[in-house]
Amino acid sequence: MVPKELVALCGRIALVVLVFAFVAGIIVGPLLPKSGLPHSVTAAQDRPASELIRVKATPGSGGRG
Structure with missing residues (x-):
């Protein structure tokens, strides 16, 4: 066989x-989530993302004073 072939x-x-x-x-892609395989590491978090730090803003903060 010729090298080109x-x-x-x-x-x-x-x-x-x-x-x-x-x-x-x-x-196979759509079948994988239905087969019961574990979720990715990023999806399994200890704390939900809804627990954000809330800061009470006062009317005087950030203004001229």
């Missing part, structure tokens, strides 16, 4: 594998 054959095989992985990812 060998490179073309390897490129075609790599392209077929890449397309197969892409299509498999599209098909």
